[in-house]
Amino acid sequence: MRLICPCCGWRDRREFTYMGADDYLHRPVPDAPPEAWDEYLHNRTNPAGAARDLWYHDPCGTWVCITRDTITHAVTDGTRLEDAQ
Amino acid sequence: MRFNAWQILKQGLSGNRGWHPHWRKPDPKPDYDAIIIGGGGHGLATAYYLAKNHGLTNIAVLEKGYLGGGNIGRNTTIVRANYFLPGNSEFYSHSLKLWEGLEADLNYNVMHSQRGLINLFHSDGQRDAFARRGNAMLAQGDDAILLGREDVRKILPYLDYDQARFPIYGGLYHKRGGTARHDAVAWGYARGADQRGVDLIENCEVTGISVDQGRVTGVTTTRGQIRARKVAIVVAGRSSQVAAMAGLRLPIESHILQAFVTEGLKPVIDHVISFGMGHFYISQSDKGGLVFGGDLDFYASYAARGNLPGVEQVMEAGMALMPMIGRAKLLRSWGGIMDMTPDGSPIIDRTPIDGLYLDAGWCYGGFKAVPASGWCMAHLMATDEPHPVARRFRLDRFATGDLLDEEGTGSQHNLH
Numbered sequence: 001m002r003l004i005c006p007c008c009g010w011r012d013r014r015e016f017t018y019m020g021a022d023d024y025l026h027r028p029v030p031d032a033p034p035e036a037w038d039e040y041l042h043n044r045t046n047p048a049g050a051a052r053d054l055w056y057h058d059p060c061g062t063w064v065c066i067t068r069d070t071i072t073h074a075v076t077d078g079t080r081l082e083d084a085q
Numbered sequence: 086m087r088f089n090a091w092q093i094l095k096q097g098l099s100g101n102r103g104w105h106p107h108w109r110k111p112d113p114k115p116d117y118d119a120i121i122i123g124g125g126g127h128g129l130a131t132a133y134y135l136a137k138n139h140g141l142t143n144i145a146v147l148e149k150g151y152l153g154g155g156n157i158g159r160n161t162t163i164v165r166a167n168y169f170l171p172g173n174s175e176f177y178s179h180s181l182k183l184w185e186g187l188e189a190d191l192n193y194n195v196m197h198s199q200r201g202l203i204n205l206f207h208s209d210g211q212r213d214a215f216a217r218r219g220n221a222m223l224a225q226g227d228d229a230i231l232l233g234r235e236d237v238r239k240i241l242p243y244l245d246y247d248q249a250r251f252p253i254y255g256g257l258y259h260k261r262g263g264t265a266r267h268d269a270v271a272w273g274y275a276r277g278a279d280q281r282g283v284d285l286i287e288n289c290e291v292t293g294i295s296v297d298q299g300r301v302t303g304v305t306t307t308r309g310q311i312r313a314r315k316v317a318i319v320v321a322g323r324s325s326q327v328a329a330m331a332g333l334r335l336p337i338e339s340h341i342l343q344a345f346v347t348e349g350l351k352p353v354i355d356h357v358i359s360f361g362m363g364h365f366y367i368s369q370s371d372k373g374g375l376v377f378g379g380d381l382d383f384y385a386s387y388a389a390r391g392n393l394p395g396v397e398q399v400m401e402a403g404m405a406l407m408p409m410i411g412r413a414k415l416l417r418s419w420g421g422i423m424d425m426t427p428d429g430s431p432i433i434d435r436t437p438i439d440g441l442y443l444d445a446g447w448c449y450g451g452f453k454a455v456p457a458s459g460w461c462m463a464h465l466m467a468t469d470e471p472h473p474v475a476r477r478f479r480l481d482r483f484a485t486g487d488l489l490d491e492e493g494t495g496s497q498h499n500l501h
């Protein structure tokens with residue numbers, strides 16, 4: 001599997017560290033109720049098919065939001081987190 | 086038919102014409118007392134114990150493919166009770182005891198082989214951690230022996246003892262650990278459930294769960310509507326999709342785990358060896374193949390095959406631990422979909438919907454758990470109370486903070 005880094009282009013999967021689903025982009029406000037934090041930290045849609053998740057490109061230090069298919073492993077997009085919010 | 090030596094002799098002398106299929110192929114009835122979604126190890130064991138321990142026989146197991154085609158037939162078959170945390174420890178201890186009586190109970194040869202499991206350690210700190218784990222295992226009533234480097238060398242002379250990166254300091258020896266024949270476990274439970282009247286329905290995918298005023302009323306399947314008062318979701322890697330049919334969002338992310346087998350060799354590895362620092366473990370099947378694996382591929386996936394970096398990592402670790410395996414030819418590799426929870430421990434619990442139960446989150450360790458999971462899930466479904474040895478496997482433990490983080494790595498899906 002190769003992933004897209006917005007800085008470096010298509011790169012080998014071994015250069016990336018996986019973080020998790022793009023739920024991590026939706027951090028609750030600090031005084032949000034505990035349920036909101038539970039959703040953010042633990043509960044997942046866990047899609048079979050089209051998915052967006054966060055990866056770190058180790059060599060250049062960019063956090064990337066990858067769009068890919070969890071069944072075929074086809075990767076279609078890689079965006080900076082700032083642009084993916 | 087009861088299986089025994091006399092049957093083998095009799096059938097052998099009469100041309101083997103008297104063997105019959107091990108279970109019926111019934112059509113689904115319109116109505117059951119309970120439905121179990123998923124015909125893997127956990128679903129079949131749940132059905133078996135519901136019938137055997139609780140006398141519930143008007144039940145069905147609905148399997149979208151064929152029985153035993155999921156992870157139950159894809160794992161590396163290690164059975165052990167070397168857990169540390171209260172909550173896990175008593176559960177896996179119970180499971181191992183059930184394993185020890187399983188063949189007699191099922192009248193089925195599941196080839197359970199207690200060949201001994203050795204977990205290697207490579208530093209003083211790790212030795213302390215394993216000594217502590219061993220004490221916890223003894224306190225639980227199970228077995229553990231702390232071995233030094235020379236003790237390990239006597240038992241496993243073929244390891245590389247000169248390795249500089251992870252020198253072998255010793256190992257924790259769990260003699261009652263071992264392996265079993267994975268398919269046979271599914272078949273044995275299937276046959277036992279079928280004999281007690283449970284309908285095992287293959288090629289029957291659940292596509293919807295009906296809920297009326299907070300209570301489950303049945304399921305929609307590719308073979309029609311089926312009503313039931315109780316429904317259990319026991320679908321391992323597919324838990325999120327099936328739970329979503331009832332509007333639930335679970336603390337689960339599905340990941341791939343790969344496994345490998347070499348060509349058949351003469352007996353060479355007599356134990357199960359676990360090399361945690363290299364993320365590598367190995368045993369030899371009764372057919373002679375070396376069966377081994379490593380870590381997750383470490384990203385969410387539903388492909389029942391892995392990527393090459395995972396293969397490379399496992400091969401490197403294997404070569405580092407026992408250079409002799411470089412001579413063996415790899416025959417096959419495959420992957421299975423793991424239902425990873427944030428703390429790496431399972432869930433056996435009710436859901437917010439009345440009559441809907443969940444048995445999931447087995448991560449990469451659910452094979453050894455099959456007997457106890459079935460036992461406890463059946464108890465939960467029959468009595469609506471958690472079984473004492475599974476009471477910590479709660480669905481709400483992430484919200485409340487009562488985690489069961491066996492590895493102590495943190496409560497996030499990407500950490501286990």
Ligand SMILES: Cc1cc2nc3c(=O)[nH]c(=O)nc-3n(C[C@H](O)[C@H](O)[C@H](O)COP(=O)(O)OP(=O)(O)OC[C@H]3O[C@@H](n4cnc5c(N)ncnc54)[C@H](O)[C@@H]3O)c2cc1C
Nearest residue numbers: 123125126127149155156157160161163291421451452453
């Ligand atoms: C490579 C690998 C190695 C492993 N090694 C070990 C090990 O050494 N020791 C250990 O203890 N554990 C191990 N495991 C983990 C263990 O195999 C699993 O935790 C366990 O088998 C999961 O439970 P199960 O048997 O019920 O799952 P499965 O056999 O996957 O059963 C789930 C069933 O649900 C069915 N299903 C899904 N969706 C639907 C639907 N909508 N309708 C109807 N049916 C549906 C599926 O078809 C499947 O048959 C390993 C797993 C893998 C992949």
Ligand SMILES: [Zn+2]
Nearest residue numbers: 005008057060
């Ligand atoms: Zn980059």
